[in-house]
Amino acid sequence: MSPEAIGAIGFLALVVLLLLRVNVAIAMMTVAVAGYARIVGTDAALARLGQDAWAGPHSYTLSVIPLFVLMGLVLAETGLGRDAFAALDRFSRQIPGGLSIATIGASALFASVNGSAVASATTMSVIAVPEMRKYDYDDGLAAASAAVGGTLGALIPPSAILVLYGILTEEPIGDLLLGGIIPGILMTVCLMATAYALVMANPTLAPAAASETQIRRRDALRLIWPIPVIFGISMGGLLLGWFTPTEAGGAGAGLALLYGLLTRRLTSRALWKAITGTIRTSALIFFLLIGGQMFGYFLAISRLPRHIGELVTEIDAASWIIMLLVFGVYFILGALMDEIAILVIMTPIVYPIVTGDLGYSGVWFGVLSIMMLLTGLVMPPVGLITFIVAGATGVPLSTVFRGILPFTAAMSVAIVIVIFFPSLVTWLPDLSR
Numbered sequence: 142m143s144p145e146a147i148g149a150i151g152f153l154a155l156v157v158l159l160l161l162r163v164n165v166a167i168a169m170m171t172v173a174v175a176g177y178a179r180i181v182g183t184d185a186a187l188a189r190l191g192q193d194a195w196a197g198p199h200s201y202t203l204s205v206i207p208l209f210v211l212m213g214l215v216l217a218e219t220g221l222g223r224d225a226f227a228a229l230d231r232f233s234r235q236i237p238g239g240l241s242i243a244t245i246g247a248s249a250l251f252a253s254v255n256g257s258a259v260a261s262a263t264t265m266s267v268i269a270v271p272e273m274r275k276y277d278y279d280d281g282l283a284a285a286s287a288a289v290g291g292t293l294g295a296l297i298p299p300s301a302i303l304v305l306y307g308i309l310t311e312e313p314i315g316d317l318l319l320g321g322i323i324p325g326i327l328m329t330v331c332l333m334a335t336a337y338a339l340v341m342a343n344p345t346l347a348p349a350a351a352s353e354t355q356i357r358r359r360d361a362l363r364l365i366w367p368i369p370v371i372f373g374i375s376m377g378g379l380l381l382g383w384f385t386p387t388e389a390g391g392a393g394a395g396l397a398l399l400y401g402l403l404t405r406r407l408t409s410r411a412l413w414k415a416i417t418g419t420i421r422t423s424a425l426i427f428f429l430l431i432g433g434q435m436f437g438y439f440l441a442i443s444r445l446p447r448h449i450g451e452l453v454t455e456i457d458a459a460s461w462i463i464m465l466l467v468f469g470v471y472f473i474l475g476a477l478m479d480e481i482a483i484l485v486i487m488t489p490i491v492y493p494i495v496t497g498d499l500g501y502s503g504v505w506f507g508v509l510s511i512m513m514l515l516t517g518l519v520m521p522p523v524g525l526i527t528f529i530v531a532g533a534t535g536v537p538l539s540t541v542f543r544g545i546l547p548f549t550a551a552m553s554v555a556i557v558i559v560i561f562f563p564s565l566v567t568w569l570p571d572l573s574r
Contacts, residue, residue: 144442147179147443148176148443148444152172152440152490155436158171158172159482165482166431166432166433167432168432170435173436174186177438177439180439181442203430204390205304205314205389205390206301206304206390207419208387209299209304209393209394210418210423211394211397211419212390213260213299215401215412215415216251217251217260217264218401218406218407219406219407221251223268225246225368226243226247226265226268226269229243236337237340237344238340238346239347240272240276240278240347241273241283242336242337243269244265244287245293245333246329247269247290248261248287248291248293248294249293249325249326250368251264252293252325253297258291258292258518258526261293262287262288262526262529263291263529263533265286265287266284266291269287270283270287270533270536278347279346280537280540281536281543282340282347284534285541285548287530288526289332289519289545289549291518292515293325293515295511295514296328296511296512297321297325297326297329298321298376299389300321304386305429305430305481305485306507307507309434309485309489310507313570314386315379315385315389315573316570316573317507317508318389319376320505320508321511323565323566324512324566327558328512328515332551335550335551367400371393371397374396375390375392375393380569382573429481430485432485433486433488436489437485440490460499460500460501461561463499464495464499465557467491467495467513468513468556468560471483471487471513472520480514480517480518483514484510484511487510488510491506502567505566509566512552512555515552520545521542527541527545
């Protein structure tokens with residue numbers, strides 16, 4: 142049996158294991174060891190297992206992940222997400238669909254210092270959805286706003302998933318983090334414009350607007366000052382070349398702790414919760430990384446990605462058409478699997494094709510990959526973020542999915558724009574050089 146055939150069988154076996162709900166990392170390790178043993182030999186496969194399990198987590202580059210995760214969890218415990226929503230609520234109340242727009246905008250602000258889609262969606266579900274229900278917003282619009290806003294946490298830096306992509310592909314992590322800023326803003330604007338358009342087309346979705354709020358605009362600005370300060374120092378230092386990605390993560394985590402302590406919002410219990418959450422999340426990502434590296438190496442020796450790349454180059458179609466087809470594949474997989482699982486499974490296959498055969502920038506494709514995966518976070522039947530929002534708000538799952546559909550169209554528009562204008566991703570990384 143040819144190595145390419147073994148690679149194809151291994152990929153199908155992985156899909157079957159995932160459908161049987163085997164842990165993603167364990168499934169990738171199992172397939173990688175079995176396939177590697179079939180191609181090279183059992184002793185070499187076992188040696189590879191030990192080597193990857195030991196060497197993978199010992200990379201200095203990985204230290205940025207727990208730092209960014211800690212920063213986000215500490216700020217979440219200080220109630221900064223609630224402050225962001227309260228501030229934007231004050232500025233948007235008089236706009237049709239203002240609370241929905243404020244929810245999406247607050248999610249983007251919170252994402253800029255959080256980096257977790259789950260944390261952003263959970264926070265906004267608890268804070269914003271009850272407020273929108275209070276003013277008779279449609280349940281579907283309210284829950285969908287929290288869900289799609291939450292996905293921005295995976296795109297706007299600091300983003301652990303962008304760091305993971307950089308480790309899998311050896312692309313510069315600093316460039317990836319900077320590259321996610323403009324597409325993140327673009328995605329936010331598209332989602333906010335969609336909320337506005339939906340309410341303008343059907344005013345019954347958001348029939349009420351409050352004439353007054355509990356805080357003045359001056360007070361609103363005082364609530365959100367930590368966000369531009371922490372984001373500006375960590376990401377600004379990265380842009381100006383003052384920090385490495387790990388140093389940027391350290392600066393962000395240190396400032397988050399300092400803010401929590403000085404404002405007395407970070408209790409010992411909240412700090413312990415943030416630390417233990419950081420340990421669990423980081424361990425999960427490291428475990429997935431080990432499995433992803435092993436699976437990627439197995440695919441490399443099977444020559445399956447090279448074979449697929451040769452087939453792609455024989456297709457008489459423009460490169461942008463091929464990228465739209467890749468988007469379709471990611472979109473479908475996103476509705477069936479976890480976004481990190483898709484990233485570690487598909488990157489070893491698609492990355493060599495996109496950067497080698499098609500000649501695209503690896504940084505551009507990394508940001509684009511995350512944007513593609515965001516749609517899957519809210520799509521049925523899996524849609525992890527959708528389940529989180531439904532569970533946190535009590536809104537029926539079918540209602541959440543119904544409300545999300547127009548927003549996924551807006552997300553797709555943002556993706557197509559980035560496909561046709563790669564400089565939206567590469568401009569800031571190029572500027573930092």
